[in-house]
Amino acid sequence: MKRPPKAPSITVSDVARQAKVSKATAARVLGGYGRVSKTVRAAVLEAAKALDYRPNELARSMTTGRSGSIGVVVGDIENPFFSLAVRGISDVARLSGINVILANSGEQVEAEKNAIRVLMAKQVDGLIVTPAQSGEIAHLVEIACSACPLALLDRALPDLDVDTVTVDDRDAALRATRILTRAGHTRIAYMTAAVLSGDFRGGESRINTSTVRERILGFLDACQEAGIERAERNIRFGSGRSETSRAAMHGLLQSPDRPTAILASDSVVALELFKTIRECGLHIPQDMSLITFHDADWTSVTTPPITVIDQPVYALGKSVAELLIRRLKGDDRPPERIILPTTIIERMSVAQVPDVITQATA
Amino acid sequence: MKRPPKAPSITVSDVARQAKVSKATAARVLGGYGRVSKTVRAAVLEAAKALDYRPNELARSMTTGRSGSIGVVVGDIENPFFSLAVRGISDVARLSGINVILANSGEQVEAEKNAIRVLMAKQVDGLIVTPAQSGEIAHLVEIACSACPLALLDRALPDLDVDTVTVDDRDAALRATRILTRAGHTRIAYMTAAVLSGDFRGGESRINTSTVRERILGFLDACQEAGIERAERNIRFGSGRSETSRAAMHGLLQSPDRPTAILASDSVVALELFKTIRECGLHIPQDMSLITFHDADWTSVTTPPITVIDQPVYALGKSVAELLIRRLKGDDRPPERIILPTTIIERMSVAQVPDVITQATA
DNA sequence: TTTTCTTGTGAGACCGGTCTCAAATGGAAA
DNA sequence: TTTCCATTTGAGACCGGTCTCACAAGAAAA
Numbered sequence: 001m002k003r004p005p006k007a008p009s010i011t012v013s014d015v016a017r018q019a020k021v022s023k024a025t026a027a028r029v030l031g032g033y034g035r036v037s038k039t040v041r042a043a044v045l046e047a048a049k050a051l052d053y054r055p056n057e058l059a060r061s062m063t064t065g066r067s068g069s070i071g072v073v074v075g076d077i078e079n080p081f082f083s084l085a086v087r088g089i090s091d092v093a094r095l096s097g098i099n100v101i102l103a104n105s106g107e108q109v110e111a112e113k114n115a116i117r118v119l120m121a122k123q124v125d126g127l128i129v130t131p132a133q134s135g136e137i138a139h140l141v142e143i144a145c146s147a148c149p150l151a152l153l154d155r156a157l158p159d160l161d162v163d164t165v166t167v168d169d170r171d172a173a174l175r176a177t178r179i180l181t182r183a184g185h186t187r188i189a190y191m192t193a194a195v196l197s198g199d200f201r202g203g204e205s206r207i208n209t210s211t212v213r214e215r216i217l218g219f220l221d222a223c224q225e226a227g228i229e230r231a232e233r234n235i236r237f238g239s240g241r242s243e244t245s246r247a248a249m250h251g252l253l254q255s256p257d258r259p260t261a262i263l264a265s266d267s268v269v270a271l272e273l274f275k276t277i278r279e280c281g282l283h284i285p286q287d288m289s290l291i292t293f294h295d296a297d298w299t300s301v302t303t304p305p306i307t308v309i310d311q312p313v314y315a316l317g318k319s320v321a322e323l324l325i326r327r328l329k330g331d332d333r334p335p336e337r338i339i340l341p342t343t344i345i346e347r348m349s350v351a352q353v354p355d356v357i358t359q360a361t362a
Numbered sequence: 363m364k365r366p367p368k369a370p371s372i373t374v375s376d377v378a379r380q381a382k383v384s385k386a387t388a389a390r391v392l393g394g395y396g397r398v399s400k401t402v403r404a405a406v407l408e409a410a411k412a413l414d415y416r417p418n419e420l421a422r423s424m425t426t427g428r429s430g431s432i433g434v435v436v437g438d439i440e441n442p443f444f445s446l447a448v449r450g451i452s453d454v455a456r457l458s459g460i461n462v463i464l465a466n467s468g469e470q471v472e473a474e475k476n477a478i479r480v481l482m483a484k485q486v487d488g489l490i491v492t493p494a495q496s497g498e499i500a501h502l503v504e505i506a507c508s509a510c511p512l513a514l515l516d517r518a519l520p521d522l523d524v525d526t527v528t529v530d531d532r533d534a535a536l537r538a539t540r541i542l543t544r545a546g547h548t549r550i551a552y553m554t555a556a557v558l559s560g561d562f563r564g565g566e567s568r569i570n571t572s573t574v575r576e577r578i579l580g581f582l583d584a585c586q587e588a589g590i591e592r593a594e595r596n597i598r599f600g601s602g603r604s605e606t607s608r609a610a611m612h613g614l615l616q617s618p619d620r621p622t623a624i625l626a627s628d629s630v631v632a633l634e635l636f637k638t639i640r641e642c643g644l645h646i647p648q649d650m651s652l653i654t655f656h657d658a659d660w661t662s663v664t665t666p667p668i669t670v671i672d673q674p675v676y677a678l679g680k681s682v683a684e685l686l687i688r689r690l691k692g693d694d695r696p697p698e699r700i701i702l703p704t705t706i707i708e709r710m711s712v713a714q715v716p717d718v719i720t721q722a723t724a
Numbered sequence: 725t726t727t728t729c730t731t732g733t734g735a736g737a738c739c740g741g742t743c744t745c746a747a748a749t750g751g752a753a754a
Numbered sequence: 755t756t757t758c759c760a761t762t763t764g765a766g767a768c769c770g771g772t773c774t775c776a777c778a779a780g781a782a783a784a
Contacts, residue, residue, distance in 0.1 A: 011770055022734040027772065034773085037732060057483035058429065059770035062420050063739050069463075069484075078445045087440055090466055099480055101431075102464045104452055118461055121419035122431075274663050298660030301636050373740055384764040389742065396743085399762060421740035425769050 010053045019047035030055065061123060069099045070126040070324060071119030074153070075107040079268050081294050081313055082130070085153060088317025089128060096325050098125070107193070107240075109133040116143065126324045128153050133195070134209035149327040151320045156210035156337060163323040165316055165338045169211050172309045172342040173218030176263055176291045179307065179344070181226035184353035185261040185289060189234040189252065190219045191273065192265035193245075196237045212265075215293075219263060234259060239269050249276045253288075260353055261289035267296030267308075274302065285351035295345055304348030312340045372415045381409035392417065423485060431461045432488040432686060433481030436515070437469040441630050443656050443675055444492070447515060450679025451490060458687050460487070469555075469602075471495040478505065488686045490515050495557070496571035511689040515682045518572035518699060525685040527678055527700045531573050534671045534704040535580030538625055538653045541669065541706065543588035546715030547623040547651060551596040551614065552581045553635065554627035555607075574627075577655075581625060596621060601631050611638045615650075622715055623651035629658030629670075636664065647713035657707060666710030674702045 016026035021040055028034040029044040030053065036044075047053075061067040072089055074082040090100045101124060103115035112132045116139055119127060126149040131140060137157055143150045144162050152164040173190075180188050194212045207213040216235060223231035236252065239245045252258060253276060264270035270292035274284070282288050284304055291307045292299065299306040319338055378388035383402055390396040391406040392415065398406075409415075423429040434451055436444040452462045463486060465477035474494045478501055481489060488511040493502060499519055505512045506524050514526040535552075542550050556574045569575040578597060585593035598614065601607045614620060615638060626632035632654035636646070644650050646666055653669045654661065661668040681700055 024734055031772070035732065055483060056424075056485065056770055058420055058424050058485045062418075062424055063772040067420065077439075078442070078449055080440070080442070083440045083445050087466065100464065102462065104449065121417060123418065123420045271659055271663065297633055298663065301633065301640075301660065302663050303665030386764055393742070397762065418740055425742040
């Protein structure tokens with residue numbers, strides 16, 4: 001823990017000495033600011049090359065106050081949704097010569113807080129966050145009030161008026177659920193990995209994360225439209241990759257009044273569901289219809305292929321990054337909330353409900 | 363591009379003034395070094411809290427010379443293989459209070475070089491790289507010679523003697539191919555996303571990336587063992603997600619002497635293949651057997667589920683990170699090359715070749 | 725020729741920490 | 755009481771850049 005051999009790196013002063021000019025002059029040509037004569041510039045450049053000078057970005061950042069990097073905090077980098085969004089972000093960042101420090105919150109607020117603290121200490125110029133928990137946003141509010149621009153990805157926070165990019169969750173859920181109700185389903189479950197802070201019990205107003213709330217709203221809209229009562233009973237939170245959630249899924253699928261259709265909030269949940277449905281000896285779509293958010297690559301190769309809500313994930317990342325970088329450049333327009341449209345890709349995972357057909361013909 | 367409002371942050375001096383002690387003393391308690399009396403410590407801490415002091419990690423890094431972060435350069439963060447490995451790395455890093463700056467090379471050497479340059483300028487304490495190209499490693503050699511520890515993930519470089527963690531690629535390929543040969547296959551293709559620098563033509567010695575070379579060696583071993591001649595004809599490079607590679611796949615699958623079995627080098631290639639095989643109206647496993655490296659989550663839900671080589675991907679990331687961090691702490695044992703074992707998970711994507719059965723019964 | 729302006733350069737402060745060194749304090753030993 | 759040593763504290767250099775300011779020299783204007 002003691003000796004980092006401390007490579008004696010080449011500094012501006014070294015170059016200056018070699019080029020026989022002052023440190024200030026060398027710094028000017030090396031840093032690309034101020035005015036220098038052609039001859040001196042050439043001399044300095046030559047000296048720099050000879051010495052193999054590499055600027056110390058840290059030192060530079062310290063004086064300028066800008067680190068040239070932005071922090072990105074996502075829930076779970078393993079979720080292909082986030083990987084893709086992150087690529088959108090980094091592609092944009094690269095174009096502006098900004099680099100990205102990535103942190104994983106594992107959807108834990110504490111980890112999120114910690115990640116943000118570390119990123120701030122590293123003096124990131126801006127922050128893109130996918131808030132893990134809707135209840136605790138004090139740390140985000142604090143950032144928003146500070147000089148460091150903050151942008152929200154995929155999940156809006158009503159109480160936090162900052163640049164935000166989401167998709168038309170409510171509408172997407174509505175349309176997806178409608179496909180289900182129109183196929184005659186009346187027992188429809190909505191499964192999300194999100195955890196509820198507090199208790200649900202029908203008060204969707206208590207759900208603070210826009211993504212979750214909007215989707216539930218859309219889901220309930222469609223259910224109501226179809227005359228399905230107490231649809232909110234079938235909303236399941238916390239359906240992650242954990243053991244408990246698997247057990248819960250099993251329980252749900254094996255109960256006598258199990259749903260005949262499920263809407264999954266992301267492809268990870270959907271995959272778990274897909275496996276569990278099989279394990280329970282059920283068949284998609286005959287015994288169980290399934291629609292999921294996110295057109296993950298595998299959804300088209302299963303048997304049957306899954307009907308999905310295709311979100312513009314890459315564009316989502318691209319847009320927040322653009323918004324944030326614009327802000328970094330000094331733009332001070334009021335915060336923008338961009339909502340990107342989604343499409344539904346109908347595949348083979350939704351079936352007509354038999355008794356509806358029976359009823360219809362009876 | 364001009365005015366970053368420059369939040370006037372609280373510094374040690376501010377805290378010192380408030381606590382009525384010298385800057386040095388305040389720094390001691392805030393930085394957690396040296397000796398300070400209980401009373402003074404309490405006073406400083408209180409002042410710090412009152413002022414809401416946050417250390418500037420950049421300034422700290424500048425004097426100490428250690429930035430507390432490591433750089434990770436992977437080929438494609440969207441590939442679940444890398445996402446998982448990266449999680450392994452960051453989990454370990456977090457435990458040591460080190461954070462990770464992630465960069466994507468897109469498997470392009472130039473991007474890789476650039477990413478490394480940026481990361482070095484940011485004074486990362488160490489570097490983990492998945493070398494994109496085997497031919498151009500001058501930039502890596504340079505790092506290896508410098509004071510900054512370098513570790514290689516998944517791909518070894520024979521000419522670069524640094525800490526490296528890979529899997530038993532040769533053996534894995536051998537065993538996988540054997541499954542195929544034992545099922546009677548004689549026309550077996552090996553498809554990798556890797557691009558060859560130069561030309562292949564049977565000289566596997568010219569392939570510098572260990573992963574690719576070892577796998578090919580294992581593949582050829584098994585073919586030879588089964589008496590298959592000129593097996594190297596069926597090695598296909600550059601099978602990425604691109605249009606050209608799809609076209610190539612189509613060509614291969616529709617040719618009259620198409621292979622009856624394929625070994626895919628990663629799950630992204632395998633998924634492309636899976637889709638293409640379907641598009642060509644072929645069926646797995648009757649018309650085409652398929653085995654792939656990496657037990658990606660979707661491989662178990664397809665029809666049929668895919669036989670895979672299960673690599674300990676998370677452990678791969680975990681191990682390199684551990685190696686690198688040990689090195690950061692001053693360990694100077696000679697470089698280690700760790701090879702992790704793989705398992706084969708046999709599912710339903712391999713079929714017996716009919717004419718072999720015929721022969722056997724004849 | 726003298727004055728004024730422009731341009732190039734150097735000296736040195738500064739960013740926010742760490743860390744060395746010397747001085748001050750106080751208790752124990754002589 | 756005097757001497758010595760350990761502990762605590764302060765002053766200030768330093769890390770590697772940026773940037774302000776003053777000054778010198780040459781060009782243009784008077």
